[in-house]
Amino acid sequence: MMNHCPKTCGLCRLLEGIRAAKEAEKDVQLPSAEDLKGIVAGVAKLQKLYDLPIDLMVSGTIHDFHTSVELSTWDCLQIGQYFIDENIFSNAWLWFNHIFNTSTDLDVKEYVRSQLEFIKNSHDTTWRHDESYFPSLLSQSPYQSPLRGLFSLSCTKASSVMLHHIPPSTSADFSCKLTTRGNPFFILQLIKQETVSEDPEIILFHDVISDSEIETLKRLARDNLRRDVKPNRRSEHAVLDRNDAVVKAVERRASMLSGLKMADPTETDPEALKIRNYGAYQ
Template identity: 25%
Template sequence: MIKNLAIILVVFLCAKSTYSELYTALAELEELLHTEHALITVIKNYITAQEQNMLLLKRYVEAYTDQYKKASDDAQAYVENPINAYLLVKRLTTDWEVVQNLINKNIGEELITDFYEHTTDLKFPSYEDLNGAAVALTRLQDTYQLDTSSLANGEINGVKYATELTAADCFELGRQSYNNADHYHTYLWMMEADERLKREVNQTVERSEILEYLAFSTFMLGHVGLALTLTNKILELVPTHERALRNKVYYEDEITKTNSPQSTGENESILIIQNNTEGSLPYEALCRGEIRPSDAILAQLKCRYTDNGNPFLKIAPFKVEEAYLDPQILIFHDVMADHEIATIKELARPRFQRASVLNFFTGAMEIVQYRISKSAWLKEIEHKHIADVVQRVEDMTRLSMETAEELQVVNYGIGGHYEPHFDFAVAGDANAFKSLGAGNRIATLLFYMSDVAQGGATVFPYLDVALWPKKGAAAFWYNLHSSGEGDKRTRHAACPVLAGSKWSTLPNGLIHSCINVITIIFFLVSNKWMHEDGQQFRRPCDLERPPPEFTA
């Protein structure tokens, strides 16, 4: 601050340095009183600005402290909430940028430089992370048909999970959607930002900025009249707004060309929402729990104890629940202990990388937007607990683990999901699993390593089946018919987690029919895929082709 005041004084002294011998004329000395008055005004303005900066900094530190205290009670539960996760990323990106600018104004670049020199071990999210968190929230919003206002209130399906969003928080969600050319969600979140701004005592964003995004996105959604109405509101606030002036002329021309009436806004706003809520994907209804198998199918399902013909399991048989009969989908309960889960998480965490999928045409692994998660692979030799888990997979499935893939551990982040897919390679994919040399994935076993408060189901759209995560349980199904052909009815998806963090493991779970290869997939927690090779005597081949199923 002293440095800045010195600069101000130098500027004013230099400005008057052209006068010579001011002391010789009282009239000229009197002029210095005007200079002094201007200097006093500048200094007062500077102090006022600094005080305003300090007030803003106090608000930010209070907000940071409040959220940190809430997170300290249960850090995992805090970050598992998607709204909290989004706000945490936002606080460390856009909010931190504002704070950094305020600090620069107060203590200069030296302090910021010193800060970074001593904080090399800290992680800061990137703007890509911010965009990803925003996209994840909108994905959850669509998948579970969440009301925008309730979500902004920190509520998910009527349960209060997180802090309310400010107008600026909603604005940032809308802005990120706009950057992704997602004008529908831009519209929703800018509308919410505008409503919240009206109730804020200390307004967190300029209304003209909200209206500018809102108007253009409304236009891109095909509602020119409403776009013009919103643009006129911008000009009421900022009559000289250059873009609004240009857009006003353009919108008026468009209305004239199409002979469409200018909208008042209210009815057309409702129409925008109605027209854009009809695109829900079929599998998302399963994610929401709106669909289930018929009562006739459910009546045939049973729960039982089984030892799978293993004498060792006579004393402690598996608890098995039938989720579907044809194709058979089983849920094994209490088959992974807490200490095993802890070991797997500990080993997997430092190795997590963005999950990729196999391109069956090229044989290469690729990162895709329809699978959002991070994964790691663990070997049996790394720890006794992993070896025990893999042996348990063999006991449960009666399939050989010799050709199974390593245990894959998967952690889905904010809005993490995996859209409908097959675990097996479809006909014609010559390069699929070529490097393994063990045939196709015959079966999948998926361990759930945590409970999930809301969402996170594994769904089978063709069967209308949804499997809900339960810590320590495992789901098992064959991906191939006994003839070796892929069973397209096993097409499945991983629904995004609404509240809670979904961990899963797939141990030697995808077992590959006649070719007897075991593929192991860790689904949302940990997976084991099993391949066909080695299974010839464990699951004998059936030479008859299966009946036609459906066109996937």
């Protein structure tokens, strides 16, 4: 049809494309509404947890990693709405402000303006000192950074900021050192240990898994991911085969680092190494 149609309106090409798309849909499982909600929630949580600059994230830049994937205005609206639904008003305010300042669509700006007013009123009438809010009322100061919790600060290694949030008795020794962890296995290859908190004890071990091991674990998990069945959890997990040489090595190293015994293979239900994906479903 496309080759012999004398008309130049392009309708034949369009109809042919529609037919091809419908044929492809028969063999392709498209994301459901729940899948999309899970993706939005995952992106929103990552941005909040690691305090990623919104403008860079929208342009496809995360820390020093640049991608060609950008977030559209619609994407940003969904993320902002997620924060509203979760009553995380500080981050909702930041996302809708970003949309208002970058969008040229007058209808979008009018909608966003009404959402900003709603967020401000909700934030100020329910204000409390936690990471869902700003340090002070929005009606008094519209330009603020959200309060951040200890877990978020730990993830971003913001030790200098954490000193103001952790009681003095627990923040006496933020140190980095090379250690054997009392295990002769590490004498020739010392472990890089960073103490983040003493009470509760939080320790980071750096460079204990090689890039090739990481790729192997990802490969082992990729074809075995299964959706979690717990309510309100949009994630997948894979239980790794502990007979694999890399899995054995990682489990053994983790046991020596932590001082905890490995699961006994003779037990009825030993806890195996798992990989969990909080991003998009397969």
